[in-house]
Amino acid sequence: MQAPFRADHVGSLLRPKRLKDAREQFRAGTITRANLREIEDEEIARVVRKQQEIGLQGITDGEFRRAWWHLDFLEGLDGVEGFDTEQGIQFHGTQTKSRSVRVVGKIDFTDHPMLEDYRFLHGLVGPQSKLSIPSPSMLHLRGQLMPGVYDERDAYYHDLAMAYRKAIRAFYDAGCRYIQLDDTSWATTFCSEESLAALRAKGIDPEQLKATNAAVINQALADRPSDLRITMHICRGNFRSTWMTSGGYEPVAEVLFQQLQIDGFFLEYDSDRAGDFHPLRFVNRPDLNIVLGLVTSKHGALEHPDDIKRKVDEATRYVPLEQLCLSPQCGFASTEEGNLLTEDEQ
Secondary structure, eight states, X not given: OOSSOSBOOOSOOOOOHHHHHHHHHHHHTSSXXXXXXXXXXXXXXXXXXXXXXXXXXXXXXXXXTOSXXXXXXXXXXXXXXXXXXXXXXXXXXXXXXXXXXXXEEEEEOSSOHHHHHHHHHHHHHGGGBOEEEEOTHHHHHHSEEOTTSOSSHHHHHXXXXXXXXXXXXXXXXXXXXXXXXXXXXXXXXXXXXXXXXXXXXXXXXXXXXXXXXXXXXXXXXXTXXXXXXXXXXXOSOOBTTBOSOOOOSTTTHHHHHHHSOOSEEEEEOSSGGGOOSGGGGGOOOTTOEEEEEEEOSSSSOOOOHHHHHHHHHHHTTXXXXXXXXXXXXXXXXXXXXXXXXXXXXX
């Protein structure tokens, strides 16, 4: 069976207390980076064994070396730096830590630190390993482009796509055959009426921005190896069990399912905020897998199996059962803080 699997997961897992403590000790200067990495290695090996015991076929490192699902990777690109902002990203009733990224030089992908992180995971599980990285959209939509770096936006988009193309090849050469692009922009930017109004108020055409998103992603994926599976995860925000926006997939469904050169989509579907399955009618490729995120990762209460079966049955009105998969709607810890549930509940 090829990825995405009939039972799959988005990637991030709750950081164990030992790992959280070690990261605090490293920040305080009481342990070295080598000490921290040793603890990370041990905790990753433990969570890998847990995934294997459960029977998962796509296994991640839980993103245990990261503080953020996206910023750690983006900061490792040439020409990109992280910086502290005045305030964090606003979620429902809370904010993230104050951190973002900005483009300060020409974008490229050379000696990225996550290559070594992936090699460690691959050494544990081989071809079962799954890598989750942010989509290119998360840089050009969430990062700041500093003045004077790129005179032409087209050159910026080209370099971003080429950097991702190099990244995909580098991870492939390291053994990776399953990469997931995490891209919250499709839901938070284009499926929310408030976000669409904010774009228009800035003089930005949402349709043109959607086309740019798709073009950059497809350019990044061009010429990828035939045995490399690429999926995309889309949600409406996931921080400390809260969310950012609401709105169904209708405004983006045609672009997602008919234009993006993606092998499968992980779609948040654990609440009414994601809308119904009607947008799945745009799925017209027999090789496109739809991973229904019907299981919540925001709290520990379990869904009733009959409810899950009923929803899967509803989805088969639009997509054949053999193309459907099941997963949580997002990771359990998009940031190192994690959602509000225990490891046992996870």
